[in-house]
Amino acid sequence: MEAFLHQILSGLAAGGIYASLALALVMIYQSTHHINFAQGEMAMFSTYLAWTFINAGFPYWIAFVATLGVSFVAGILIERIVIRPVERAPVLSVVIVFIALLVIFNSLAGWIYTYTIKSFPSPFGGSFFPQNPYMSPHEMGTIGVTFVVLILLYAFFRFTPLGLAMRAAAQNPVSSRLAGIRVGWMLALGWGLAATIGAIAGMMVAPVVYLDPNMMAGVLLYAFAAALLGGIDNPFGAVLGGFIVGVAENLLGAYVIGTELKLTVALVLIVAVLLFKPSGFFGRVIVTRV
C-alpha cells in the first residue's frame, strides 16, 4: 500500500511538470491555434541558462528569477521575429518553422554546452519539507511550484487589466482590436509567458532526468498528451490532464507495462484522444460549417 501511494504521489509530481508544459502549449494554442513543437527545446535551453547562472556563482533562486526574465524576453523576441512572418501562412509552413526552432535550440545547446549529461541542483534540500516515506523533498517542491504558478496565472488572467486584454485578444481578435487592444503584442506576451512557464518546467524536471539537449523529448510528448486529454484550448483542463497523465504513467510503469515503453504509452494516448475525443475532456467542440 505504501508503495502504491508512493507511485501515485510521485506521479503527481511528474504530473505537475507535464501540467506546466501543457499550460505553456495551451497559452500559445489558445490565441493562434498553433501547436508549438519547440516548447520542450525552449524549456531545455532555458534550463541550460539557469545552469550557467548557477555555475557562475549565483544563488539558486536568483538564477531562477534571472532565467525566467531572460526566457520571457526571448519568448517575446521569438514571436516577433520568427513566428510573426508566418502568422497567416498555411499550416505546413507554420509546422516547419516550429520544427526549425526545435532543431536550432537543440543544436545550439549541443554546440555551446556539449552533449555530455550534466546534473542540475534541486532547490528543495533535506530540511525544507518534513521527512516522509512517500515523497522526496524535490517531488513535494515540484508540486508546490506548480500550484504557485497556477495561482499566479489565474490571478493574472482574472484580476489584471492586462490579463483581461490577453484573454480578449485570444477569444476575439477583431473586436479586441476595435476596442483598442494591441492584439499582436498580446500574442507576443503570450509567447513570453509560455516560454517562462516552460522554463519553470525545465528547471523542475532537470534534477530528475539530468540536463542534456534531448532531455525534454519525453516530457514534451507527455505534455502534448496532457494538453489534448484536458482539451488543448482549456488551461484548467490541461493542468488536470497533466496530473492524470503523470499518475497514469507512473502506475502503468510500475505495475502494468514497465518503464521501457513509456513513450509508446504517450503515443497511444495522443492518437486515442485525437480519434475518440479530439476536443478532450474540457475543450470546446469545434463545429465547422461546410
Add this chain to the structure above:
Amino acid sequence: MRTDGGLDGRRMIGMLLVVLALAVLPFFLSDYRTFQFTQAIVYAIVLLGLNILTGYNGQISLGHGAFFAIGAYTAAILMDRFGVPYWATLPAAGFICFVFGFLFGLPALRLQGHYLALATFALAVATPQLLKYKRLEEWTGGVQGIVIMKPDPPFGLPLSQDRWLYLFTLFVAVVLFVVAWNILRGRTGRALIALRDQPIAAEAMGVNGAVYKSTAFGISALYTGIGGALGAIAVQFVAPDSFTAFLSISFVVGIVVGGLATLSGAIWGALFIQFVPNFADQISKAAPWAIYGAVLLVFIYLMPGGVAWMLRGVTAKILRR
C-alpha cells in the same frame, strides 16, 4: 497549379541522358563515395514518398522515420533470419509498410494540419523505444541491432559490391520515379492536389477523400519502406538509435529544400541531406542541425518552392527569348 505534362521527345532524351550519366557515375568514384551516392538515392526514394503525402496531398508527416525503420528492419530480419535474397526483401518491405501506412492513414483521415503533425511527431519520438522493446528482441536484436551482409554482384559481373549496390539502387529508384510520375500526372495526382487545396470542393466533385488520402499514406509509406530496406542493405546494419525523431525531421528538411510537390525536388533534397551534414560535421557535431534549422527558416521565408521551383524559374527565364 500545373502538373507535369506529357513527355515530348526532347524531355525524354534529357531524362535518359540524366539516368545514363548517373549510371556511369560510380565508375569515376571511390567505393566510399559510391556508397554515399547510394545513400543519396535511397533518400531520394524516401523524399519522393514523403512528397506524395505532404507535398501533393497536404498531409503533414513528421514521422516517416518510423516507416523507414520498418522497411529497414523488414529487410534485415528477412535476410538475417530467413536467408531471403536482398532483392526479394524490397517487395516485402514495401508491402508491409504499405499496410502500416494505410492503417496509420485511416485514423489520420480525422486529423488535420497540426493534429496530424502532432500524432506523427509522437510516432517518430516513440520509434527507437519500440524497436528496443524486450519482447521484440528476438527479432530485432534489441539495442545491438542486426548486422547483414553486403550482396555480391550477380552473374560474376566484374564490379565491386558498392558499385553493384549503387546500380541496383539506381534501377529501383528509376522504376519508382516513373511509377510516381505516372500516378501524379493524371487523374490521381489531380485528385490528391484538389484534396490538398480545396478539400470540400473536391469531395463535392466526387473525389473520394477517404480512399485517396489513406491510399496516399500507404503509397508514401511503401516508398519510404523500400528506401529503408535499400538503406539497411547499403549500411549493412540496423539499430534502434539510427531511427530517432531527427531522422524523420531530416526527411522534412529534404522535401522543403528540394521543393514541395515536385518530383525532381526529391533528388535535390536527397543530395542536401546526404552531403551537407558530411561537410558540416567537420565544424561541430551540432553544426549539421544548426544548418538544417537555419536553412528551413530561410526556405520557408524566402523560397517556399525549394530548389526545384527555383530551377524551374531560372530555366523558364533562359528559354524565353
